[in-house]
Amino acid sequence: MGVPEPSPSRPLRRRRLFRYGAALTVSCALAGYLVVRFGPDAQHARPGCEVVSADDDGATYFFGADQAVNAATIAAVGTSRGMPERAVTIALATALQESGLRNLDHGDRDSVGLFQQRPSQGWGTVAQIMDPVYSAGKFYERLGKVDGYASLPLTVAAQKVQRSAFPDAYAKHEPDAALLAAALTGRAEASLTCESTVPEGPGDPSAVRAALIRDFGARVLPGAPEAKTAGKKRRATSVAGSASPSPVAGTLAGGRAAAPARARTVVVPVAEPRTAKEPKARQRGWELAQWAVAHASVLRISEVGYAGREWRASGTGHTWREVGAERGGSAGAKKEDGPEGVRIVTAP
Known part of the structure; x- marks a missing residue:
């Protein structure tokens, strides 16, 4: 029978216990976060708004209350001008890319507002562009002059209005913009909710x-x-x-x-x-x-x-x-x- 190894010293045991305790604390905190973030009561813990697809495909889009206000205004301005849902989708995707649906008072060079329009490029004064109703109206005005915009790829239609240095960036926002447009034009009934x-x-x-x-x-x-x-x-x-x-x-x-x-x-x-x-x-x-x-x-x-x-x-x-x-x-x-x-x- 071999000679037993000496037991670890007390300081070493304390260090091991501390590490085990710290790991357990981190694991519990992570588990708690996952329950709050993704559990059945997650929506109650996340103030903001959500759009759910009316096509039973499980698609959703969650966004802040301030973004919801701006998105609803963009859609309302479009429909009040007789623009189709496709135009609203293009406008929302553009605003998602340019400002994240936030009415920014800054941007690249002299760009401001939801669509990052530039006073120096004839979009209006800073005060005008910072008005979401005005800026959305100017976007639709120029979009309406694009021949066949409704049948163009979204990124092409948006680029013909915006003249962006990153013309392909709008495409990635199309799924979310389409969900928003369906709800905010009223086609998708009872699909937008806000928890607050x-x-x-x-x-x-x-x-x-x-x-x-x-x-x-x-x-x-x-x-x-x-x-x-x-x-x-x-x-x-x-x-x-x-x-x-x-x-x-x-x-x-x-x-x-x-x-x-x-x-x-x-x-x-x-x-x-x-x-x-x-x-x-x-x-x-x-x-x-x-x-x-x-x-x-x-x-x-x-x-x-x-x-x-x-x-x-x-x-x-x-x-x-x-x-x-x-x-x-x-x-x-x-x-x-x-x-x-x-x-x-x-x-x-």
């Missing part, structure tokens, strides 16, 4: 109406008082960067004595199209509804309802849920409001 906490502070219906008119034009809310001022010069800031909306009339400091839900509600009518280029009424309704969800964080919107479904900022913000008949069709405009419209409720 309840908006802090009261919302303002007049701010919602003003933003709708800003993105879609005065025809979106005929007769609204905000439409009377729609022809004035727009402020050279995006909705996301503008001042916080003022409280709803009847609301006191701290949220006490909040206005009733009806006073906080904007009902957007959904009319049948007047021309062949305009979307059908149901698609238009979903376009408006998902625009509202995308703007929930900046306009302090707590609920959106349309076509028997409802989205809420609190608790169920990760999904559109069906609303039963017992709620009296509250997911859309109530009967006394006239034909069904998109119901947008601001936070109390």
Whole structure:
């Protein structure tokens, strides 16, 4: 029988125990991260917005609330000009490449804004380009002059507008842009959701109406008082960067004595199209509804309802849920409001 080896010294045992303990701690932390990042409750832990494919292919795109605001504005400007979904896809892919859907006040040389347009190249002044509605409109204006743009490869169509030094860079954003365009033009119903906490502070219906008119034009809310001022010069800031909306009339400091839900509600009518280029009424309704969800964080919107479904900022913000008949069709405009419209409720 051999002579047993001497046992390790106490310092050596302590070092080994420390290493084992450190490895175990790292492993537990990694496991916890994976559960939060990819587990069944991951969506509840990740504030932001998500678009899910309507084609049952499992494709998704997750992006920030500020990006959602800009994407929804780009889409609204396009459809309000009668541009097809393909044009919206091209615009969104371009903005994803140029700015990551963020309204940047800097860039290469004198480039600024969502599309990194350059004042020195005739796109407008810095103040104009920093207005997402203006910059998106200029993009569509030039895209519309490209012969057969809808049938061109996306990167070719985008390059004919942008004149980028990296013309092939737009192609990689096409799948995500297509998902966004399908949702934000209303073709893919109930496909865009935003998960966030309840908006802090009261919302303002007049701010919602003003933003709708800003993105879609005065025809979106005929007769609204905000439409009377729609022809004035727009402020050279995006909705996301503008001042916080003022409280709803009847609301006191701290949220006490909040206005009733009806006073906080904007009902957007959904009319049948007047021309062949305009979307059908149901698609238009979903376009408006998902625009509202995308703007929930900046306009302090707590609920959106349309076509028997409802989205809420609190608790169920990760999904559109069906609303039963017992709620009296509250997911859309109530009967006394006239034909069904998109119901947008601001936070109390």
